[in-house]
Structures are given as structure tokens and as C-alpha cells.
Amino acid sequence: MTVKLFFHSLRRSFKLSERLFNVWQRGGSVPKRIALVSIMIGFSLYGGVIQSANAQALVPHTLELDRKKLEQQGLSLAQEAAQIAQFQPTTDMIQQMALPRAKLASQLAPKNDKVWFLLGGLYLQTKNFDNAASALGRAKSLNPKNGDILFALGSVYFQQEQYQKAAEYYQSGLRLKPKDPEGWFDLANANYMLGKHPEAISQYEKAISQNNKFWPAINNIGLILYEQGDASGAIKQWEEAINKAEATKQPTAEPQLALAVALYAKGERQKSIAIGENPVGHSVHLYEVLFLRLQCFFAVRP
Numbered sequence: 001m002t003v004k005l006f007f008h009s010l011r012r013s014f015k016l017s018e019r020l021f022n023v024w025q026r027g028g029s030v031p032k033r034i035a036l037v038s039i040m041i042g043f044s045l046y047g048g049v050i051q052s053a054n055a056q057a058l059v060p061h062t063l064e065l066d067r068k069k070l071e072q073q074g075l076s077l078a079q080e081a082a083q084i085a086q087f088q089p090t091t092d093m094i095q096q097m098a099l100p101r102a103k104l105a106s107q108l109a110p111k112n113d114k115v116w117f118l119l120g121g122l123y124l125q126t127k128n129f130d131n132a133a134s135a136l137g138r139a140k141s142l143n144p145k146n147g148d149i150l151f152a153l154g155s156v157y158f159q160q161e162q163y164q165k166a167a168e169y170y171q172s173g174l175r176l177k178p179k180d181p182e183g184w185f186d187l188a189n190a191n192y193m194l195g196k197h198p199e200a201i202s203q204y205e206k207a208i209s210q211n212n213k214f215w216p217a218i219n220n221i222g223l224i225l226y227e228q229g230d231a232s233g234a235i236k237q238w239e240e241a242i243n244k245a246e247a248t249k250q251p252t253a254e255p256q257l258a259l260a261v262a263l264y265a266k267g268e269r270q271k272s273i274a275i276g277e278n279p280v281g282h283s284v285h286l287y288e289v290l291f292l293r294l295q296c297f298f299a300v301r302p
Helices: 013-027 060-086 091-108 113-125 129-142 147-158 163-176 181-193 197-210 215-227 231-247 253-266 269-276 284-297
Strands: 002-004 299-301
Touching: 060 091, 060 113, 091 113, 113 129, 113 147, 129 147, 147 163, 147 181, 163 181, 181 197, 181 215, 197 215, 215 231, 215 253, 231 253, 253 269
Parallel strands: none
Antiparallel strands: 002 299
16 A cells, blocks of 8 residues: 655745734834824825825925825834734735735835735735735845745745746745745755655755754655655654644644554554544644545555
8 A cells, every 4th residue: 555645835925924023023113003094095095196296296305204104104004914914814804904904005115125025925825926926026126135035936936836936936045044944844845846855855854953843844754755665764754743743832633644644554553543533732623624635635545
């Protein structure tokens, strides 16, 4: 019996707004939000221009002050959008609450790469890949030395199954941030999908070397070893992944279920069933969802 396993693909898009939010929190320079009435006169929620600009053409000093205020408003709106996205809301909530704020922020602060980075991340979360690439491209043009922007662009193409292009962006990001464990993990996933298993294992190991508790990389090494016929090595990896996840209070259902299937294939059926019936860190409902996912991702053939 051969078992083809899924791999844990940690999507960077879910971390973009959180990273941005944390940067702003540390900086502490974003002003408290003022009522939007003052800027809604000149802007619609989805787009618009400063209608009063022509009237102020003869008073450039006042116009400059107004621009600064508008930019501050934009940064405050972007922070609100980041706060909404930080808690992984539904797609509808992102589209109705976070995206409108981020769109308006990009108009009020069009030269701020962080705002475009946030907007691109939100588009990525809603799988609007064209707009995500456009917004992230704008962020990159404003700040070409930001590795996170390059990682995000890689995720845009990874989710569209353009793995070679994704790998190229991940590599560019790692040249700027060589100690980023998620960057190595993302690159490993791309190479896994390209069938470059030795490279993928090496890159998963680099992710672990930067964060020895990064259990998804350990989990995926187990996948490759299993596909190469090393069931014992794979089982050791999944057991280690479970231990690391438990130590950091992370859900363990994915490595648990992978381990259960591998043990079942080895003939250790009672142990397999015991592990599969005890999805640590998950509700019964979520376990059922994961089990259905496994039925799709596991191709079991006699």
C-alpha cells in the first residue's frame, strides 16, 4: 500500500496585516483617528479626489498642511484595517470592513509602502490575485528593500500554482532577509511543488535552524521522506512535529492524522486508530473537517 500525503502550506497572506499592525504598534507614531466627516467631503469610500484642491491652489502652505492631515488619516485607517484583519475575519468582513479602509488609506497616503503592503495582503486573503499583485507591486516600487513585500508577491503566485515564479520571489526576499524561517518554508513549499525534493528538504531544515519550534517544516520533511519510502523516518518527523506543536500550544491535528495513516499502513492499526481518535487541540467539528480534507489529499491505493 502506498499513501500520498498532503503537505502543510502555511500561507503568508494570513500574517501580512498582523506584521504591519505590529510595526505600527511598536512605532507608536500613528495618530488617533479623527472623525471621517472632514475627509469624506472630498473622498468616497472606494475612491475619489480632493475636490477642494483647486480652491486651495493659491494657498500652498495650507494645502501642504491639509495633505499631511490627510496622510495621517490614511495611516489611522490603515491601522484600523490591520486590526480587523489581525483576527482572521471572514472574507465578507474583510471585503466590507477592512478593504474599504485600506483602499481609502492608499489614496490618502499614496507614498506609504506599508499601506500598499497591507492593501495587497488583504486582496491576497480574499484571493483577488490581480489586485494583490498590483498593490504589492506598488509597495515594492516604493520600498524595493522590503523582503516581506517580495515574500507576499511570492504567495500571490504560489496560490495561483505558478510555483517557479513564486520561488523566484521567495529567493529575492531571502536575499534581503536570510534569517526569515517562513521565507525558507515558503521557498521549500514551492520547490516541493516543482518536484525538487532535495532542495525542499534543505530549505525546510534552514527554516528549522532559524526557529527550532517551527513544526510545519518538520511536518513537511516527514511528507517527503514518506513519499521516498522512508516510513520510519517520516514517523519520527511527525512525532517530533506533534511534540513541537504541543510545546507551543499549537493545534496538532495535521501531523497527528498523517502519523495515524502512516501507522495504519504499517499494520499498527490499533495505535493508528487511537491517535486518529484523539485530535489534540481541535474541536470534534474541526477534526471532522480535517478528516474530510485528508480523504481528498490522501490517495490510498492497494
